[in-house]
Amino acid sequence: MINLKDINYSIKNKNILNNINFNIKENSITQIFGPNGAGKTSLFKIISGIISQYSGNILIRGNNIRNYSIKNIAKQITFLPQFHYFSLPISVKAILIAGRYPHSGLFQSYSKEDKKIMSEAVEDFNIAELLQRDAQTLSGGEIKKVMLASAFIQNVPIILLDEPFVSLDPQSAIKLKEMIVKLNKKGKTIIVISHRMELMYPIATHIIAINEGRLNYAGIKKYDPTLFKETLGIGFKIHSKNNKEFVIIDG
């Protein structure tokens, strides 16, 4: 579904990404991991059209995204950034409905259908009490939930989540994990940058290991202790019980 071909990206002569090649299969859940500064977020920004000064090509269903308008990329892909800071006061409702923007026509405001999709997500994410709040007064975890909801409201086939579990409480984190599985069952292709092996590894179908801008591995999930040790500097063990995988971090 997504093919990355020879992606190179550098800022001020510093190489951020070196010759990245991989394919993402339709309807897969891919976990991307690697140490801080490995280039994971840059990779997401390139795929979602935020960064355009890279070399190489990205194809979505065979079409080069350089030929897509920004609006058309947003009909295919949504990107949840790791952090968000609000400089101006803004209502949570406005952030949520913005998820419908790629589907609206020129000079055409949001429809009843858009508002219906929004209220469904509000229920799914259990954020009804935040709706009238000013986003500047939200906590880190609340911001995360609102931004996630806005990304899901966008209702696109490809979802990129950058460290979605950070600043979520344990219950919300598990709910998010279930949400990812649910969306995947509905046919979404989901790529998640996360170090939370215990949450992500069991549900991932594919993994991508990246270190210092280079690809260590990209493909079907396989348990390879040396790969994890090489990429992250730590290992982990997997314990199966009742057809479920449990991850034990092994420092």
Added chain:
Amino acid sequence: MDKKKIFLILLTILFVLFFFLPFFGTVKLSFSSILNNETDRLIFWEIRVPRLILGFLAGAILSLSGLLFQNIFKNSLATPYTLGISSGASAGVVIAIKLNLSFLFLGFGARSLFGFLGALLSIFLIISIARLVGSFSIYTLLMSGIAINFFFSSLVAITLYLFDFTQTISILRWLLGGIEPVRYSELIFLSIIFVIFVIIVFLIKDQLLILSIGDEFAISKGLDIKKFRLTIFFIVSIVIGILVTRTGPIGFVGLIVPHISRLIFKNMKTNIIITIIMGGLFLGYADFIARILIPPVEIPVGIITSLIGAPFFIFVLITSLRNNR
């Protein structure tokens, strides 16, 4: 406070502005005197009322331009005035006056056109500096704004020395931001510009809101932020160019009004409407104060707005710096 109450209060203030204030001033007028006395009638209909309408329109346009800039740059301190756009426009107008240009281009006068070009030039400078720095941070913007202000002010000053004395005085008054009596034909022209401007702002309100959430957020929701920003710059340059020709650069209205409106209303549509009404009221009342403060002298309203605006600017600066820490 709920929306309806605020609307009601604003409407009352609006009523007072239009139906009571024109009677007050150096010459006191009454309802019967403007019907029976020819001089009073002229003062009322040919001076005070058009001036009031001009003040209201100017305030609304400045506030709406301020709202656009604040949303694009995601900071209340970034307005056409503080970034030096108004001073670029003024330099353009002064040069057009000096060159004694009087032609029409697509229905716009030479002064408006030069005002527009001056505004566009200062925006171009700001963007270029921000691109070189690699960020549209508020520090870069305000610093560039200060430099651009200095530059165009000296350009204006040099040009002023080339005028004769009486002309210089009238241009100086205009430069301080004065709302002078205008012909009704001018008011109709400005009203048309105002209405078109408001319609455009309503058409792009969703985009405006998305961009105010964040650049990356806006791109991931499908907004071409570069194109959108350029469109706004172009529109604001035209509007400011035309307005500055009539009123001179009037500062801080575009900062104070949308900032306060945004603190109260989070909904974009309400925000736009309130900004228009409050902007018109603010400048209408400020001009009334300018008319009656030191009778019989009428001081330019720009002095009043800066007197209120500069402390307000510092207040917003302090709060925004504190929040960023």
